[in-house]
Amino acid sequence: MLYIYLIIIFIFGLLIGSFLNVVIFRLETEEKIVNDRSRCPNCKHILSWKDLFPVLSYVFLKGKCRYCQKKISIQYPLVELMTASFFVLIFSYFFSVTEKYFVANIIFYFFVISVFIVISVYDLRHYIIPDKVIYTAIIITALFNFIFFNSIFFNHLFSAIVAFGFFLTIIILTKGQGMGGGDAKLGFLMGLILGWPLVFLAIFFASVSGSIVGMALIIGKKKKIKSMIPFGPFLIFGTVLSIFYGEEIVRWYFDLFL
Ligand SMILES: [Zn+2]
Known part of the structure; x- marks a missing residue:
């Protein structure tokens, strides 16, 4: 049963990691965090839902933008994987300790x-x-x-x-x-x-x-x-x-x- 929780937490972590990439990018460009839709930083093409799967889109697109072929930074999948891994670690740590709150x-x-x-x-x-x-x-x-x-x-x-x-x-x-x-x-x-x-x-x-x-x-x-x-x-x-x-x-x- 715990495994199902861990898988859900991992996927949740990937999604949050994807959001963190947006946060980092918007901090760099001083845009508001909740602005319009995500775009390719190079060609400004609006990204479709197919381009926004954490890690998977990067792998399927072989690390390149679908529209302009510009290389996508390895930072994106790395941040997603790190966030997901730490979420799993945190969850299992506090779940096993079962402290108050x-x-x-x-x-x-x-x-x-x-x-x-x-x-x-x-x-x-x-x-x-x-x-x-x-x-x-x-x-x-x-x-x-x-x-x-x-x-x-x-x-x-x-x-x-x-x-x-x-x-x-x-x-x-x-x-x-x-x-x-x-x-x-x-x-x-x-x-x-x-x-x-x-x-x-x-x-x-x-x-x-x-x-x-x-x-x-x-x-x-x-x-x-x-x-x-x-x-x-x-x-x-x-x-x-x-x-x-x-x-x-x-x-x-x-x-x-x-
Ligand atoms: Zn592009």
């Missing part, structure tokens, strides 16, 4: 992962974290904590302020090289989502993974030391890891050393 938790983390995917793609492509997205996420997360988990509300708010202050200090000390204001706002959001001590763990994972990838890119001569690597996707990687495995890691660490 697990439906609310599942819906909330669907929202969180959607925000994270939009921010990651946008940051990788444009080296900026869109304010609209991060402010919306902060407001919804604060409301979620307040309504469902008001006992942890102040812990998480405090963590958010500490994380924000921490990043702001780094930005001031390094005179804005490497990290930007968007990363500090993302730090605030991470604190709200994770609370203490998980936010610390997430920042630790982000720094380690960021350093490893940065070094690899420099050694592989794909980047120069001075050139930019967006930090947002690493912060998000650390946060996702902490959401799923954070408590286990913290417990394991204290068993080991205390």
Whole structure:
């Protein structure tokens, strides 16, 4: 029976992923999210329903526009598949934990992962974290904590302020090289989502993974030391890891050393 749920959640994730692609595209072109119909970004031809199936349309069209043959970015099917996979992961995680308010938790983390995917793609492509997205996420997360988990509300708010202050200090000390204001706002959001001590763990994972990838890119001569690597996707990687495995890691660490 669970398999049927998982398949439904996966398809739902593909559809949301398809919507996230629209969100990313409209953020780039500053169009309203709910505007007219989807068009090919190259030839502006209105897309038919046959072109709008997540992943499948991309495969059948061999990654090219039906009308002008221009290559479609691999970003589209990747975002759809990632969204669907994370939705399945979130659903099975909270379904098995069966915590209090697990439906609310599942819906909330669907929202969180959607925000994270939009921010990651946008940051990788444009080296900026869109304010609209991060402010919306902060407001919804604060409301979620307040309504469902008001006992942890102040812990998480405090963590958010500490994380924000921490990043702001780094930005001031390094005179804005490497990290930007968007990363500090993302730090605030991470604190709200994770609370203490998980936010610390997430920042630790982000720094380690960021350093490893940065070094690899420099050694592989794909980047120069001075050139930019967006930090947002690493912060998000650390946060996702902490959401799923954070408590286990913290417990394991204290068993080991205390
Ligand atoms: Zn086209």
